[in-house]
Amino acid sequence: MKRIGVLTSGGDSPGMNAAIRAVVRKAIYHEVEVYGVSYGYAGLIEGDIKKMELGSVGDIIHRGGTILYTARCEEFKTEEGQKKAIAQLEKFGIEGLVVIGGDGSYRGAQKLTEHGFPTIGVPGTIDNDIPGTDFTIGFDTALNTVIDAIDKIRDTATSHERTYVIEVMGRHAGDLALWSGLADGAETIVIPEADYDFDAIISRLKRGQDRGKKHSIIVVAEGVGSGFEFGRSIQEATKMETRVTVLGHIQRGGSPTGFDRVLASRLGAKAVDLLLDGKAGVTVGIQRNELVYHDINEALSRPHTIDQEMYKLSQELSI
Structure with a gap:
């Protein structure tokens, strides 16, 4: 394989x-040309598509972000769109493709594989919801962004003696909510992967109030529902002054942490190794600090x- 693409x-x-950089430099190290695809599928x-150099x-x-940009593409979900994409890859003489992204990106890579085009998936999403890897690129950075935000909100919650509901991203996964809630000592963490008892949450808040607790932090994953609706229900049930913060897309931005830079470098380089070894239709990941596919x-x-x-x-520590 003498020419690969990355998107x-x-x-x-x-x-x-960092992952793009690793793909480009690892490939050039092995005297393989690399072409960057802008705006995803x-x-x-x-x-x-343009050739990339060191x-x-x-x-x-x-x-943060991606120098190759990204976009949604409904056309690529059709067989006609997939064949157009492969025709473009063949036009540029590209023999293999590295796809960096989440679940939807992987499904696109899966379709290319079904059409016989060698593709490797690299997990890049703050949601940490890709099977086959303990961590996805961007999760650690987003986690630290959320932790920093909750730390600041706790300061004002303490000053005003309020209950704060904080809605975090994660799509249908609760990893960001769970990890940030545990790291910040949240009184309640609500995630889509576990049933929750609203009455039990209210009882816990009231017990805290009875023992003199002046504020509470509740972290809600967006996959559960609206943080505003959750906060409204809590205020109605407890009569406690309740505020809601939806952190939104601030969680996606920022300079990646050292962990994410190293993880992205390792996974991007591994994807190139797999293509050069003749592997296709696989995803790379990290499990117990070992690279896997x-x-x-x-x-x-x-x-x-x-x-x-x-x-x-998290429940045991929030009594």
Whole structure:
């Protein structure tokens, strides 16, 4: 294989640039040409493809977002769109493709694989919801952004003696809510992977109030529902002054943490190694600090799971 492509797709995540850099430099180290596809699968269909050099990825390892940009693409979900994309890859002489993104990006890579085009998936999403890897690129950075925000909100919650409901991202996964809630000592963490008892939450808040507790922090994953509705229900049930903060897209931005930079570098380089070894239709990941890869069909067939022991611990520590 003498020429490969790389694209980022779906929601951006901190560390994507570090992964792009690793793909480009690892490939060039092995005397393989690299072509960057701008705007994800939409750019692939349109042929928005340019050759990348060592200098193309200089000074980007510390930057959030993605220099290749990203976009949603409904056309690529059709067989006609997929064939257009492959025609563009063949036009540029590209023999293999590295796709950096989340669940939707992986499904696109899966389709290319079904059409016989060698593709490797690299997990880039703040949601940490990709099976086959303990961590996804961007999760650690987003987690630290959420923790910093909750720390600040706790200061004002203490000053005003209020209950704060904080809605965090994660799509249908509760990892960001669970990890940030545990790290910040939240009184309640509500995630889609575990049933919750609203009456029990109210009882816990009232017990805290009875023993003189002046404020409470409740972290709600967006996959459960609206933080505003949750906050309204709590205020009605407790008569406590309740405020809601939806952190939103601030969680996706910012310079990646050291962990995400190293993870992205390792996974991006591993994707190139796999292509050069003749592997295709697989996803890379990290498990117990070891780099691994899985068949993309197998990875997409697994449901996302949460660390139930960690969730249990968060409840035990919030009594």
